[in-house]
Amino acid sequence: MQDDSLQAVVVGAGTMGTTLAKLMAAHNVQVTVVDTNPQVLDASRLSIGTHAAAIRFTTDLQSAGAPDFVIESVTENVAVKRKVVAQIEASVADTTVIMTNTSGIPIDDIGSAMRLPQRFVGTHFFNPADIVPAVEVVPGSHTEAAVVEEACRWLKRLGKRPAVLNTCVPGFVANRIQHAVMRECLSLLEKGVVEAEALDDIVQYSIGIRMALNGPLCQRDLNGLDTHLNIARYLYPDLEARQEPAALLEEYVAQGRLGAKAGQGFYRWSDESRTQHQARERENLQRIIEIAAQHSRRDEP
Ligand SMILES: NC(=O)c1ccc[n+]([C@@H]2O[C@H](COP(=O)([O-])OP(=O)(O)OC[C@H]3O[C@@H](n4cnc5c(N)ncnc54)[C@H](O)[C@@H]3O)[C@@H](O)[C@H]2O)c1
Structure with missing residues:
Protein backbone atom coordinates (compact mmCIF):
# COMPACT_ATOMS: atom_id res chain seq x y z
CA MET A 1 0.00 0.00 0.00
CA GLN A 2 1.22 3.53 -0.78
CA ASP A 3 2.15 5.71 2.18
CA ASP A 4 -0.34 8.29 0.89
CA SER A 5 -3.17 6.00 1.84
CA LEU A 6 -1.77 4.76 5.14
CA GLN A 7 -4.50 3.65 7.52
CA ALA A 8 -4.08 3.27 11.26
CA VAL A 9 -6.08 2.46 14.36
CA VAL A 10 -5.27 3.83 17.80
CA VAL A 11 -6.83 1.85 20.66
CA GLY A 12 -7.20 3.92 23.83
CA ALA A 13 -8.14 7.60 23.59
CA GLY A 14 -6.55 8.84 26.80
CA THR A 15 -3.64 11.23 27.15
CA MET A 16 -1.42 9.36 24.71
CA GLY A 17 -4.03 7.98 22.31
CA THR A 18 -5.31 11.52 21.76
CA THR A 19 -1.93 12.98 20.82
CA LEU A 20 -1.09 9.88 18.75
CA ALA A 21 -4.28 10.38 16.74
CA LYS A 22 -3.50 14.08 16.34
CA LEU A 23 0.00 13.26 15.10
CA MET A 24 -1.31 10.79 12.54
CA ALA A 25 -4.09 13.05 11.25
CA ALA A 26 -1.57 15.89 10.91
CA HIS A 27 0.50 13.58 8.67
CA ASN A 28 -2.45 12.56 6.51
CA VAL A 29 -2.80 9.07 7.94
CA GLN A 30 -6.42 7.90 7.95
CA VAL A 31 -6.92 7.19 11.61
CA THR A 32 -9.64 5.54 13.67
CA VAL A 33 -9.60 5.99 17.43
CA VAL A 34 -11.19 3.29 19.58
CA ASP A 35 -12.01 3.50 23.28
CA THR A 36 -14.50 1.57 25.41
CA ASN A 37 -15.54 4.82 27.10
CA PRO A 38 -17.65 7.12 24.85
CA GLN A 39 -17.03 10.11 27.14
CA VAL A 40 -13.29 9.69 26.70
CA LEU A 41 -13.84 9.67 22.92
CA ASP A 42 -15.77 12.96 23.16
CA ALA A 43 -13.03 14.54 25.27
CA SER A 44 -10.40 13.29 22.83
CA ARG A 45 -12.27 14.80 19.86
CA LEU A 46 -12.52 18.14 21.65
CA SER A 47 -8.87 18.16 22.63
CA ILE A 48 -7.66 17.34 19.10
CA GLY A 49 -9.49 20.33 17.64
CA THR A 50 -9.36 20.94 13.87
CA HIS A 51 -7.68 17.64 12.95
CA ALA A 52 -10.55 15.76 14.63
CA ALA A 53 -12.70 16.25 11.52
CA ALA A 54 -10.48 13.76 9.66
CA ILE A 55 -10.53 11.18 12.46
CA ARG A 56 -13.11 8.43 13.10
CA PHE A 57 -14.00 7.86 16.75
CA THR A 58 -15.68 4.61 17.76
CA THR A 59 -16.23 2.22 20.66
CA ASP A 60 -16.27 -0.72 18.23
CA LEU A 61 -12.86 -2.16 17.41
CA GLN A 62 -14.42 -4.59 14.92
CA SER A 63 -15.48 -1.68 12.71
CA ALA A 64 -11.93 -0.36 12.34
CA GLY A 65 -11.59 -1.52 8.71
CA ALA A 66 -8.30 -2.81 7.23
CA PRO A 67 -5.52 -0.76 8.78
CA ASP A 68 -1.80 -1.06 7.95
CA PHE A 69 -1.03 -0.85 11.64
CA VAL A 70 -2.79 -0.70 14.98
CA ILE A 71 -1.26 0.89 18.02
CA GLU A 72 -2.63 0.01 21.42
CA SER A 73 -2.38 2.80 23.95
CA VAL A 74 -4.72 1.57 26.69
CA THR A 75 -4.17 1.59 30.45
CA GLU A 76 -0.67 0.48 31.56
CA ASN A 77 -1.77 -2.91 32.90
CA VAL A 78 -0.45 -6.13 31.44
CA ALA A 79 -3.75 -8.05 31.78
CA VAL A 80 -5.73 -5.26 30.10
CA LYS A 81 -3.14 -4.96 27.32
CA ARG A 82 -3.05 -8.73 26.70
CA LYS A 83 -6.83 -8.73 26.32
CA VAL A 84 -6.80 -5.72 24.00
CA VAL A 85 -4.04 -7.18 21.84
CA ALA A 86 -6.06 -10.43 21.50
CA GLN A 87 -9.11 -8.37 20.46
CA ILE A 88 -7.03 -6.47 17.93
CA GLU A 89 -5.62 -9.72 16.51
CA ALA A 90 -9.14 -11.07 16.10
CA SER A 91 -10.28 -7.91 14.26
CA VAL A 92 -7.51 -7.31 11.69
CA ALA A 93 -5.77 -9.14 8.84
CA ASP A 94 -2.80 -11.39 9.63
CA THR A 95 -0.51 -8.95 7.82
CA THR A 96 -1.43 -5.95 10.00
CA VAL A 97 1.41 -4.76 12.22
CA ILE A 98 0.37 -4.43 15.86
CA MET A 99 2.27 -2.00 18.07
CA THR A 100 2.12 -1.29 21.78
CA ASN A 101 2.75 2.10 23.35
CA THR A 102 3.54 0.54 26.72
CA SER A 103 5.93 2.63 28.80
CA GLY A 104 8.01 -0.40 29.67
CA ILE A 105 6.10 -3.66 30.14
CA PRO A 106 8.18 -6.35 28.38
CA ILE A 107 6.84 -6.93 24.86
CA ASP A 108 6.76 -10.73 25.31
CA ASP A 109 4.61 -10.36 28.45
CA ILE A 110 1.95 -8.44 26.50
CA GLY A 111 2.20 -10.62 23.40
CA SER A 112 2.39 -13.97 25.24
CA ALA A 113 -1.00 -15.20 24.02
CA MET A 114 -0.78 -13.83 20.47
CA ARG A 115 -1.33 -16.12 17.52
CA LEU A 116 1.21 -14.20 15.41
CA PRO A 117 3.66 -12.49 17.80
CA GLN A 118 6.11 -11.91 14.93
CA ARG A 119 4.00 -8.89 13.85
CA PHE A 120 4.02 -7.34 17.33
CA VAL A 121 6.46 -4.57 18.30
CA GLY A 122 6.82 -1.95 21.01
CA THR A 123 6.73 1.67 19.88
CA HIS A 124 7.09 3.81 22.98
CA PHE A 125 6.13 7.42 22.25
CA PHE A 126 6.56 10.29 24.69
CA ASN A 127 3.96 12.75 25.87
CA PRO A 128 2.83 14.78 23.94
CA ALA A 129 3.20 12.23 21.14
CA ASP A 130 2.45 14.78 18.43
CA ILE A 131 5.48 16.86 19.49
CA VAL A 132 8.24 14.83 21.15
CA PRO A 133 10.43 13.33 18.39
CA ALA A 134 11.92 10.19 19.96
CA VAL A 135 10.15 6.83 19.84
CA GLU A 136 11.73 3.74 21.40
CA VAL A 137 11.21 0.79 19.05
CA VAL A 138 11.33 -2.42 21.06
CA PRO A 139 11.27 -5.85 19.46
CA GLY A 140 10.02 -8.83 21.45
CA SER A 141 11.77 -12.18 21.10
CA HIS A 142 9.39 -13.18 18.27
CA THR A 143 9.25 -9.85 16.39
CA GLU A 144 10.36 -10.14 12.77
CA ALA A 145 13.16 -7.81 11.62
CA ALA A 146 10.93 -6.71 8.70
CA VAL A 147 8.27 -5.55 11.18
CA VAL A 148 10.82 -3.45 13.06
CA GLU A 149 11.95 -1.91 9.76
CA GLU A 150 8.39 -1.21 8.68
CA ALA A 151 7.56 0.39 12.04
CA CYS A 152 10.64 2.64 11.72
CA ARG A 153 9.64 3.63 8.19
CA TRP A 154 6.16 4.66 9.35
CA LEU A 155 7.56 6.51 12.35
CA LYS A 156 9.87 8.51 10.09
CA ARG A 157 6.91 9.24 7.84
CA LEU A 158 5.27 10.70 10.98
CA GLY A 159 8.33 12.93 11.52
CA LYS A 160 9.66 10.85 14.42
CA ARG A 161 13.16 9.74 15.40
CA PRO A 162 12.80 5.98 15.95
CA ALA A 163 15.56 4.46 18.09
CA VAL A 164 15.66 0.66 18.05
CA LEU A 165 16.66 -1.34 21.15
CA ASN A 166 18.71 -4.50 20.58
CA THR A 167 16.83 -6.29 23.29
CA CYS A 168 13.77 -5.69 25.44
CA VAL A 169 14.38 -4.83 29.11
CA PRO A 170 11.65 -3.69 31.57
CA GLY A 171 11.21 0.09 31.33
CA PHE A 172 13.13 0.09 28.03
CA VAL A 173 15.79 2.85 28.03
N1 LIG B 1 0.91 9.44 29.85
C1 LIG B 1 2.16 9.38 29.45
O1 LIG B 1 2.95 10.30 29.69
C2 LIG B 1 2.66 8.21 28.66
C3 LIG B 1 3.82 8.36 27.90
C4 LIG B 1 4.26 7.29 27.12
C5 LIG B 1 3.55 6.10 27.10
N2 LIG B 1 2.43 5.99 27.88
C6 LIG B 1 1.70 4.72 27.80
O2 LIG B 1 0.59 4.92 26.94
C7 LIG B 1 -0.48 4.07 27.36
C8 LIG B 1 -1.71 4.92 27.63
O3 LIG B 1 -1.39 5.86 28.63
P1 LIG B 1 -2.31 7.13 28.89
O4 LIG B 1 -1.51 8.03 29.77
O5 LIG B 1 -2.85 7.63 27.60
O6 LIG B 1 -3.48 6.46 29.76
P2 LIG B 1 -4.97 6.99 29.97
O7 LIG B 1 -5.42 6.40 31.25
O8 LIG B 1 -5.04 8.46 29.79
O9 LIG B 1 -5.77 6.33 28.76
C9 LIG B 1 -6.00 4.95 28.66
C10 LIG B 1 -7.29 4.76 27.88
O10 LIG B 1 -7.45 3.37 27.60
C11 LIG B 1 -8.86 3.14 27.56
N3 LIG B 1 -9.09 1.70 27.65
C12 LIG B 1 -8.94 0.89 28.72
N4 LIG B 1 -9.26 -0.38 28.39
C13 LIG B 1 -9.63 -0.36 27.09
C14 LIG B 1 -10.07 -1.35 26.17
N5 LIG B 1 -10.20 -2.62 26.55
N6 LIG B 1 -10.35 -0.97 24.90
C15 LIG B 1 -10.22 0.31 24.51
N7 LIG B 1 -9.82 1.31 25.34
C16 LIG B 1 -9.52 0.96 26.61
C17 LIG B 1 -9.39 3.93 28.74
O11 LIG B 1 -10.80 4.17 28.60
C18 LIG B 1 -8.55 5.19 28.64
O12 LIG B 1 -9.22 6.19 27.89
C19 LIG B 1 0.02 3.32 28.58
O13 LIG B 1 0.55 2.10 28.19
C20 LIG B 1 1.12 4.24 29.11
O14 LIG B 1 2.07 3.57 29.90
C21 LIG B 1 1.95 7.01 28.63
Whole structure:
Protein backbone atom coordinates (compact mmCIF):
# COMPACT_ATOMS: atom_id res chain seq x y z
CA MET A 1 0.00 0.00 0.00
CA GLN A 2 1.22 3.53 -0.78
CA ASP A 3 2.15 5.71 2.18
CA ASP A 4 -0.34 8.29 0.89
CA SER A 5 -3.17 6.00 1.84
CA LEU A 6 -1.77 4.76 5.14
CA GLN A 7 -4.50 3.65 7.52
CA ALA A 8 -4.08 3.27 11.26
CA VAL A 9 -6.08 2.46 14.36
CA VAL A 10 -5.27 3.83 17.80
CA VAL A 11 -6.83 1.85 20.66
CA GLY A 12 -7.20 3.92 23.83
CA ALA A 13 -8.14 7.60 23.59
CA GLY A 14 -6.55 8.84 26.80
CA THR A 15 -3.64 11.23 27.15
CA MET A 16 -1.42 9.36 24.71
CA GLY A 17 -4.03 7.98 22.31
CA THR A 18 -5.31 11.52 21.76
CA THR A 19 -1.93 12.98 20.82
CA LEU A 20 -1.09 9.88 18.75
CA ALA A 21 -4.28 10.38 16.74
CA LYS A 22 -3.50 14.08 16.34
CA LEU A 23 0.00 13.26 15.10
CA MET A 24 -1.31 10.79 12.54
CA ALA A 25 -4.09 13.05 11.25
CA ALA A 26 -1.57 15.89 10.91
CA HIS A 27 0.50 13.58 8.67
CA ASN A 28 -2.45 12.56 6.51
CA VAL A 29 -2.80 9.07 7.94
CA GLN A 30 -6.42 7.90 7.95
CA VAL A 31 -6.92 7.19 11.61
CA THR A 32 -9.64 5.54 13.67
CA VAL A 33 -9.60 5.99 17.43
CA VAL A 34 -11.19 3.29 19.58
CA ASP A 35 -12.01 3.50 23.28
CA THR A 36 -14.50 1.57 25.41
CA ASN A 37 -15.54 4.82 27.10
CA PRO A 38 -17.65 7.12 24.85
CA GLN A 39 -17.03 10.11 27.14
CA VAL A 40 -13.29 9.69 26.70
CA LEU A 41 -13.84 9.67 22.92
CA ASP A 42 -15.77 12.96 23.16
CA ALA A 43 -13.03 14.54 25.27
CA SER A 44 -10.40 13.29 22.83
CA ARG A 45 -12.27 14.80 19.86
CA LEU A 46 -12.52 18.14 21.65
CA SER A 47 -8.87 18.16 22.63
CA ILE A 48 -7.66 17.34 19.10
CA GLY A 49 -9.49 20.33 17.64
CA THR A 50 -9.36 20.94 13.87
CA HIS A 51 -7.68 17.64 12.95
CA ALA A 52 -10.55 15.76 14.63
CA ALA A 53 -12.70 16.25 11.52
CA ALA A 54 -10.48 13.76 9.66
CA ILE A 55 -10.53 11.18 12.46
CA ARG A 56 -13.11 8.43 13.10
CA PHE A 57 -14.00 7.86 16.75
CA THR A 58 -15.68 4.61 17.76
CA THR A 59 -16.23 2.22 20.66
CA ASP A 60 -16.27 -0.72 18.23
CA LEU A 61 -12.86 -2.16 17.41
CA GLN A 62 -14.42 -4.59 14.92
CA SER A 63 -15.48 -1.68 12.71
CA ALA A 64 -11.93 -0.36 12.34
CA GLY A 65 -11.59 -1.52 8.71
CA ALA A 66 -8.30 -2.81 7.23
CA PRO A 67 -5.52 -0.76 8.78
CA ASP A 68 -1.80 -1.06 7.95
CA PHE A 69 -1.03 -0.85 11.64
CA VAL A 70 -2.79 -0.70 14.98
CA ILE A 71 -1.26 0.89 18.02
CA GLU A 72 -2.63 0.01 21.42
CA SER A 73 -2.38 2.80 23.95
CA VAL A 74 -4.72 1.57 26.69
CA THR A 75 -4.17 1.59 30.45
CA GLU A 76 -0.67 0.48 31.56
CA ASN A 77 -1.77 -2.91 32.90
CA VAL A 78 -0.45 -6.13 31.44
CA ALA A 79 -3.75 -8.05 31.78
CA VAL A 80 -5.73 -5.26 30.10
CA LYS A 81 -3.14 -4.96 27.32
CA ARG A 82 -3.05 -8.73 26.70
CA LYS A 83 -6.83 -8.73 26.32
CA VAL A 84 -6.80 -5.72 24.00
CA VAL A 85 -4.04 -7.18 21.84
CA ALA A 86 -6.06 -10.43 21.50
CA GLN A 87 -9.11 -8.37 20.46
CA ILE A 88 -7.03 -6.47 17.93
CA GLU A 89 -5.62 -9.72 16.51
CA ALA A 90 -9.14 -11.07 16.10
CA SER A 91 -10.28 -7.91 14.26
CA VAL A 92 -7.51 -7.31 11.69
CA ALA A 93 -5.77 -9.14 8.84
CA ASP A 94 -2.80 -11.39 9.63
CA THR A 95 -0.51 -8.95 7.82
CA THR A 96 -1.43 -5.95 10.00
CA VAL A 97 1.41 -4.76 12.22
CA ILE A 98 0.37 -4.43 15.86
CA MET A 99 2.27 -2.00 18.07
CA THR A 100 2.12 -1.29 21.78
CA ASN A 101 2.75 2.10 23.35
CA THR A 102 3.54 0.54 26.72
CA SER A 103 5.93 2.63 28.80
CA GLY A 104 8.01 -0.40 29.67
CA ILE A 105 6.10 -3.66 30.14
CA PRO A 106 8.18 -6.35 28.38
CA ILE A 107 6.84 -6.93 24.86
CA ASP A 108 6.76 -10.73 25.31
CA ASP A 109 4.61 -10.36 28.45
CA ILE A 110 1.95 -8.44 26.50
CA GLY A 111 2.20 -10.62 23.40
CA SER A 112 2.39 -13.97 25.24
CA ALA A 113 -1.00 -15.20 24.02
CA MET A 114 -0.78 -13.83 20.47
CA ARG A 115 -1.33 -16.12 17.52
CA LEU A 116 1.21 -14.20 15.41
CA PRO A 117 3.66 -12.49 17.80
CA GLN A 118 6.11 -11.91 14.93
CA ARG A 119 4.00 -8.89 13.85
CA PHE A 120 4.02 -7.34 17.33
CA VAL A 121 6.46 -4.57 18.30
CA GLY A 122 6.82 -1.95 21.01
CA THR A 123 6.73 1.67 19.88
CA HIS A 124 7.09 3.81 22.98
CA PHE A 125 6.13 7.42 22.25
CA PHE A 126 6.56 10.29 24.69
CA ASN A 127 3.96 12.75 25.87
CA PRO A 128 2.83 14.78 23.94
CA ALA A 129 3.20 12.23 21.14
CA ASP A 130 2.45 14.78 18.43
CA ILE A 131 5.48 16.86 19.49
CA VAL A 132 8.24 14.83 21.15
CA PRO A 133 10.43 13.33 18.39
CA ALA A 134 11.92 10.19 19.96
CA VAL A 135 10.15 6.83 19.84
CA GLU A 136 11.73 3.74 21.40
CA VAL A 137 11.21 0.79 19.05
CA VAL A 138 11.33 -2.42 21.06
CA PRO A 139 11.27 -5.85 19.46
CA GLY A 140 10.02 -8.83 21.45
CA SER A 141 11.77 -12.18 21.10
CA HIS A 142 9.39 -13.18 18.27
CA THR A 143 9.25 -9.85 16.39
CA GLU A 144 10.36 -10.14 12.77
CA ALA A 145 13.16 -7.81 11.62
CA ALA A 146 10.93 -6.71 8.70
CA VAL A 147 8.27 -5.55 11.18
CA VAL A 148 10.82 -3.45 13.06
CA GLU A 149 11.95 -1.91 9.76
CA GLU A 150 8.39 -1.21 8.68
CA ALA A 151 7.56 0.39 12.04
CA CYS A 152 10.64 2.64 11.72
CA ARG A 153 9.64 3.63 8.19
CA TRP A 154 6.16 4.66 9.35
CA LEU A 155 7.56 6.51 12.35
CA LYS A 156 9.87 8.51 10.09
CA ARG A 157 6.91 9.24 7.84
CA LEU A 158 5.27 10.70 10.98
CA GLY A 159 8.33 12.93 11.52
CA LYS A 160 9.66 10.85 14.42
CA ARG A 161 13.16 9.74 15.40
CA PRO A 162 12.80 5.98 15.95
CA ALA A 163 15.56 4.46 18.09
CA VAL A 164 15.66 0.66 18.05
CA LEU A 165 16.66 -1.34 21.15
CA ASN A 166 18.71 -4.50 20.58
CA THR A 167 16.83 -6.29 23.29
CA CYS A 168 13.77 -5.69 25.44
CA VAL A 169 14.38 -4.83 29.11
CA PRO A 170 11.65 -3.69 31.57
CA GLY A 171 11.21 0.09 31.33
CA PHE A 172 13.13 0.09 28.03
CA VAL A 173 15.79 2.85 28.03
CA ALA A 174 13.96 6.07 28.82
CA ASN A 175 11.97 4.92 31.83
CA ARG A 176 14.96 3.11 33.33
CA ILE A 177 16.88 6.38 33.21
CA GLN A 178 13.92 8.49 34.31
CA HIS A 179 13.27 6.22 37.29
CA ALA A 180 16.94 6.06 38.27
CA VAL A 181 16.94 9.88 38.33
CA MET A 182 13.65 10.08 40.25
CA ARG A 183 14.77 7.48 42.83
CA GLU A 184 17.66 9.78 43.69
CA CYS A 185 15.47 12.94 43.60
CA LEU A 186 12.94 11.44 46.03
CA SER A 187 15.71 10.19 48.29
CA LEU A 188 17.23 13.68 48.46
CA LEU A 189 13.79 15.13 49.34
CA GLU A 190 13.18 12.48 52.00
CA LYS A 191 16.58 13.10 53.59
CA GLY A 192 15.83 16.84 53.65
CA VAL A 193 18.96 17.62 51.61
CA VAL A 194 17.06 20.05 49.40
CA GLU A 195 13.53 21.47 48.91
CA ALA A 196 11.48 20.55 45.82
CA GLU A 197 11.81 23.93 44.14
CA ALA A 198 15.59 24.12 44.62
CA LEU A 199 16.02 20.55 43.34
CA ASP A 200 14.01 21.36 40.21
CA ASP A 201 16.06 24.52 39.67
CA ILE A 202 19.38 22.71 39.99
CA VAL A 203 18.41 19.92 37.60
CA GLN A 204 16.52 22.05 35.06
CA TYR A 205 19.15 24.76 34.71
CA SER A 206 22.23 22.49 34.71
CA ILE A 207 21.85 18.89 33.59
CA GLY A 208 18.48 19.63 31.98
CA ILE A 209 19.46 22.39 29.56
CA ARG A 210 22.65 20.59 28.61
CA MET A 211 20.82 17.35 27.89
CA ALA A 212 18.52 19.18 25.49
CA LEU A 213 21.63 19.63 23.32
CA ASN A 214 23.72 16.55 24.08
CA GLY A 215 22.73 13.06 25.13
CA PRO A 216 24.29 11.90 28.41
CA LEU A 217 27.13 9.96 26.75
CA CYS A 218 28.04 12.82 24.43
CA GLN A 219 27.92 15.13 27.44
CA ARG A 220 30.31 12.89 29.38
CA ASP A 221 32.70 12.85 26.39
CA LEU A 222 32.75 16.63 26.57
CA ASN A 223 33.37 16.62 30.34
CA GLY A 224 36.03 13.89 30.34
CA LEU A 225 35.57 10.23 31.18
CA ASP A 226 38.48 10.20 33.65
CA THR A 227 36.77 12.84 35.77
CA HIS A 228 33.50 10.91 35.54
CA LEU A 229 35.26 7.75 36.74
CA ASN A 230 36.85 9.55 39.70
CA ILE A 231 33.45 10.86 40.80
CA ALA A 232 31.74 7.47 40.23
CA ARG A 233 34.30 5.77 42.52
CA TYR A 234 33.49 7.86 45.59
CA LEU A 235 29.82 8.59 44.85
CA TYR A 236 28.21 5.25 43.98
CA PRO A 237 28.34 3.82 47.52
CA ASP A 238 26.31 6.81 48.67
CA LEU A 239 23.62 6.80 45.94
CA GLU A 240 20.09 5.59 46.63
CA ALA A 241 19.77 1.93 45.62
CA ARG A 242 16.54 0.81 47.32
CA GLN A 243 14.35 -1.79 45.64
CA GLU A 244 10.96 -0.30 46.61
CA PRO A 245 9.33 3.00 45.61
CA ALA A 246 10.08 5.88 48.00
CA ALA A 247 7.87 6.13 51.09
CA LEU A 248 7.31 9.80 50.19
CA LEU A 249 5.83 8.80 46.83
CA GLU A 250 3.60 6.15 48.42
CA GLU A 251 2.42 8.75 50.95
CA TYR A 252 1.59 11.39 48.33
CA VAL A 253 -0.35 8.94 46.16
CA ALA A 254 -2.27 7.59 49.19
CA GLN A 255 -3.21 11.20 50.07
CA GLY A 256 -4.49 11.83 46.53
CA ARG A 257 -1.54 14.11 45.73
CA LEU A 258 -1.31 12.72 42.20
CA GLY A 259 0.20 15.79 40.55
CA ALA A 260 -1.22 18.55 38.34
CA LYS A 261 -4.38 16.58 37.41
CA ALA A 262 -5.33 16.34 41.11
CA GLY A 263 -4.43 19.93 42.03
CA GLN A 264 -1.40 18.92 44.08
CA GLY A 265 1.76 16.87 43.73
CA PHE A 266 5.11 18.38 44.62
CA TYR A 267 3.46 21.74 43.83
CA ARG A 268 -0.10 23.11 43.98
CA TRP A 269 -2.00 23.46 40.68
CA SER A 270 -5.26 25.04 39.64
CA ASP A 271 -7.06 24.04 36.43
CA GLU A 272 -5.96 27.38 35.00
CA SER A 273 -2.29 27.08 35.99
CA ARG A 274 -2.15 23.52 34.65
CA THR A 275 -3.73 24.44 31.31
CA GLN A 276 -1.53 27.49 30.88
CA HIS A 277 1.60 25.58 31.81
CA GLN A 278 0.81 22.77 29.38
CA ALA A 279 0.05 25.19 26.53
CA ARG A 280 3.35 27.04 27.12
CA GLU A 281 5.15 23.73 27.36
CA ARG A 282 3.86 22.61 23.94
CA GLU A 283 5.03 25.87 22.35
CA ASN A 284 8.43 25.86 24.01
CA LEU A 285 9.06 22.17 23.36
CA GLN A 286 8.83 22.93 19.63
CA ARG A 287 11.46 25.64 20.02
CA ILE A 288 13.79 23.39 22.02
CA ILE A 289 13.40 20.61 19.43
CA GLU A 290 14.40 23.04 16.65
CA ILE A 291 17.46 24.17 18.60
CA ALA A 292 18.44 20.58 19.46
CA ALA A 293 18.15 19.57 15.78
CA GLN A 294 20.40 22.49 14.73
CA HIS A 295 23.02 21.70 17.36
CA SER A 296 25.90 19.88 15.68
CA ARG A 297 26.06 16.16 16.35
CA ARG A 298 29.16 14.29 17.47
CA ASP A 299 31.04 12.08 14.99
CA GLU A 300 29.79 8.54 14.66
CA PRO A 301 30.92 6.12 17.41
N1 LIG B 1 0.91 9.44 29.85
C1 LIG B 1 2.16 9.38 29.45
O1 LIG B 1 2.95 10.30 29.69
C2 LIG B 1 2.66 8.21 28.66
C3 LIG B 1 3.82 8.36 27.90
C4 LIG B 1 4.26 7.29 27.12
C5 LIG B 1 3.55 6.10 27.10
N2 LIG B 1 2.43 5.99 27.88
C6 LIG B 1 1.70 4.72 27.80
O2 LIG B 1 0.59 4.92 26.94
C7 LIG B 1 -0.48 4.07 27.36
C8 LIG B 1 -1.71 4.92 27.63
O3 LIG B 1 -1.39 5.86 28.63
P1 LIG B 1 -2.31 7.13 28.89
O4 LIG B 1 -1.51 8.03 29.77
O5 LIG B 1 -2.85 7.63 27.60
O6 LIG B 1 -3.48 6.46 29.76
P2 LIG B 1 -4.97 6.99 29.97
O7 LIG B 1 -5.42 6.40 31.25
O8 LIG B 1 -5.04 8.46 29.79
O9 LIG B 1 -5.77 6.33 28.76
C9 LIG B 1 -6.00 4.95 28.66
C10 LIG B 1 -7.29 4.76 27.88
O10 LIG B 1 -7.45 3.37 27.60
C11 LIG B 1 -8.86 3.14 27.56
N3 LIG B 1 -9.09 1.70 27.65
C12 LIG B 1 -8.94 0.89 28.72
N4 LIG B 1 -9.26 -0.38 28.39
C13 LIG B 1 -9.63 -0.36 27.09
C14 LIG B 1 -10.07 -1.35 26.17
N5 LIG B 1 -10.20 -2.62 26.55
N6 LIG B 1 -10.35 -0.97 24.90
C15 LIG B 1 -10.22 0.31 24.51
N7 LIG B 1 -9.82 1.31 25.34
C16 LIG B 1 -9.52 0.96 26.61
C17 LIG B 1 -9.39 3.93 28.74
O11 LIG B 1 -10.80 4.17 28.60
C18 LIG B 1 -8.55 5.19 28.64
O12 LIG B 1 -9.22 6.19 27.89
C19 LIG B 1 0.02 3.32 28.58
O13 LIG B 1 0.55 2.10 28.19
C20 LIG B 1 1.12 4.24 29.11
O14 LIG B 1 2.07 3.57 29.90
C21 LIG B 1 1.95 7.01 28.63
